[in-house]
Structure formats: structure tokens, C-alpha cells
Amino acid sequence: MELPLTSQIYLLAYDTDKGKLTCNGYLGYILRAAALTELHLQGALADADGRPRATGAKVHDALLAEVLREIASAPKPKKWSWWVHHGQTPMFRAVQQRLADGRVVTTERYRILGIFPATRVKVHEHRAVARLRSAVSHTLNGGDPKPRDAALTALAATGEIRIAVSRAQTRQYAKRLDSLVAQAGPALPALRKVIRDHRAATESG
Numbered sequence: 001m002e003l004p005l006t007s008q009i010y011l012l013a014y015d016t017d018k019g020k021l022t023c024n025g026y027l028g029y030i031l032r033a034a035a036l037t038e039l040h041l042q043g044a045l046a047d048a049d050g051r052p053r054a055t056g057a058k059v060h061d062a063l064l065a066e067v068l069r070e071i072a073s074a075p076k077p078k079k080w081s082w083w084v085h086h087g088q089t090p091m092f093r094a095v096q097q098r099l100a101d102g103r104v105v106t107t108e109r110y111r112i113l114g115i116f117p118a119t120r121v122k123v124h125e126h127r128a129v130a131r132l133r134s135a136v137s138h139t140l141n142g143g144d145p146k147p148r149d150a151a152l153t154a155l156a157a158t159g160e161i162r163i164a165v166s167r168a169q170t171r172q173y174a175k176r177l178d179s180l181v182a183q184a185g186p187a188l189p190a191l192r193k194v195i196r197d198h199r200a201a202t203e204s205g
Contacts, residue, residue: 009152145180
């Protein structure tokens, strides 16, 4: 059974050589964008003047259903970037817990220098990560991708998951990536803005 796009992004951000997650500090934003993108691809969300609108279509994935419920019940429409930013930490924890429940990953709590709490993550099936990287590489190199592979590649590039799409590849395949981002939908430009704002806030202290 194919993993949800959110789970694929989580695994794609895992560095199998170093045994740890990358994109610290903003992986949750990429996961939120992945959830919004999957809802858009499934026809459960449509774009209405730069804001997501629930179409009434049903979804069976519990995490996606919760995101859809939040959007549908919001008092007033909000921009895609707001929804990418909103709830990024709970989304990260939920995706990680689902993978742990499925025994895809193991998590272990520990303290850095005996003081700062952190979580150590181990992915048991490195071949799953390799398959995802292969799908991204195939898509970048002009293969005719499935919509989910196109979205995965666009999310990896826009979300700056560098172990999947390097800076050099981002430059080399700029036109290809622009096309993939356009196919994936409005959550991708929103993700780019959120990460840019996150970096600016981090650099300003």
C-alpha cells in the first residue's frame, strides 16, 4: 500500500547515512503543505481567490480529514500560507507517530548535554527512502511521473529537502520544477513564502 504524501515527505527528509532527520525547524511546514497538496489532488480542496475552499468531497485518511475539517469550519477563509504555517508542530508529531505505530520508524527520547529534550529517529527500511529518492530523481530527469510523484518532487525542491533535491539540481532543473510546482497546486508557492519568512525570522534573531 502506498504511503500518504505526508509520510513520504517525512521519510524523504531522513538522512540514512547520518541516521537523522533533516530540515530541522521547518519540516512541519513541508508536511502541512503535503497534506494540503494531497487534499487538492484528491479534489477535496479548491482554490478560491488564493484561499483553500472545501469542496465537500470525503477523504478517508484521518490526518487529511482533520486538516479538511479545520479549513471547512474556519469562521472566514484564510490564505494557503496561513494553513501551511498553522499547526505545523502537531502535524509533524502526528505523521511521526503514525509511522511509529506502523513500525516504519522508531523514536527515542533523550536529552542533549543532559539538559535539552530531543527525539532520536530511526527508519527501519532504508530501501523505502531509496525508492522515494529514485522517484524524485526520475521525475527531475524528465520522466512522465504520476501526480503524487510530481507533487513529492515539487515539495522536496520547494521545501529545500537538500538530500533529495540539491541546490545544484534546483538550478539545473529550474524550468522542470516550475512546471511541477504549477501542477501540484497552490500550497507550493505558499510553502515557499512560509520557509522564506521562517528563514528571515531566524536570521534576524
